[in-house]
Amino acid sequence: MAAANTVVPSMLRTFRPNGTTGVYAYYDGRTCPWHESNWYEETLALGVATYSIISGNSAVLFDAGLTPAHAAHMLAHVRSLGATDISTVVLPMETYEKSLSLQFGNIKVELHNFQIHTADSTLLFLPESGLVLAGDMLEDTVTYISEPQSLRPHLAELERMGQWPIKRILPAHGSPDRIKAGGFDKSLIHATIWTNLLMSLPRGRRELDQVVKDDLVAGSLVYCEAYEGVHQENIESMKEIRAETAGV
Template identity: 30%
Template sequence: MVSTSTLRVLEPAPNVIAFYDGRIAEKRIVSPEWNWLDDAAYCLGIASYAVVCGTEALVYDTHISIDHARFVRNELERRGVTTVRVALSHHHKDHVAGTEVFADCEIIAARKTAEMLAQKEDSYRKSNPSISPLIKPTTVFDGDLTLSIGSIDVELRPLDVHSRDGVALLLPKSRVLLAGDALEDSATYVAEPGRLEIHMAELDRLSTWDFAAILPCHGDINRIAEGGYSSV
């Protein structure tokens, strides 16, 4: 089991819940030896999110472990949620490790994400810690996708920043952007340097979107708790 003792629940925007863990000096939750969870996720600090309206919720990423995902689902159910859907921001381990907990839910992903997960399934199973089983998306889309979570409109928008299969989540009424890993601490991390020109062009496209606050997956807990990073 992976400890969730340091996982904190935040409410950074109306109808948005953040489940934040990590970025605690000298704290590890898996082992003293190098592993992707401690050294490439927990040390950065990471949040998954849920957009909640009444009995419906859309979970944006399934967190860094089965135990974290179970915490998320239990908290949503405690709050009265009975219908859960999942949207994946991209295929990296720290965003899909908890998919097993949502195996009975609709799991939504961009086509590129579904393709990357199919390619990575074996290596993820062999990783430390292992991600097995990796539950595949049940709904795959191209281009933009608009959903309704209760009375809240949600826009899933492909964004080729950080990872070629990135998907940002925009709440157009509240002008809140859940940025995944496209923006971290309001900066941007280049995971695919060979595609830097595309990365930069996509950042230019992102700058034309209408949003006022940025909630990244990797960021400072206090900034996230206070409503995120400004768009300017």
């Protein structure tokens, strides 16, 4: 049996978030400065977490690994814990509308569609524990606005998520220490609503640490300097969409 906390090459850390049952995190990055050269280096600078949920001989992996080596480590880890019936991220063979309920061993897992980040985004919700695996919908320090033309629907969907009985949130990008400590509470949703709302307004350029100052003090967010790059990209993409709208 593998230990709950292991270290493998390439900065990949494996740990079990505090207070969770059958959930493991695989974390890579957030150890290097921001680069805009390519997707991989950007993601590594922000830090990326993928997760497994294990119950008996059943396991589900969420999401795909950052690299083939990352994915191989996830598979090897769940197998070392006795999982033989493993659900991985593959091209879809089944579709769903709004939600889909699945059973993995003794753990019920619900898939829910929210139009946040992208129109087809899916989160995993464990209703018995109130745990959400949020993927790219919620990020710490700030969520990347990939569809600026759909920011209003994204805000409405964040409000809908905020009404759920969520007890803890594990995002795909966030502080490894916070994830290891058990994740974020619902204040991460409210912090995301606030920063996205500011992005929807024609304001001057502000540094990210000033935009999220109150949420940093409250502990809803953990500042990561690499996200200044994401913040500036968000500002520019919102400027472009406002210019396009004004030109219509």
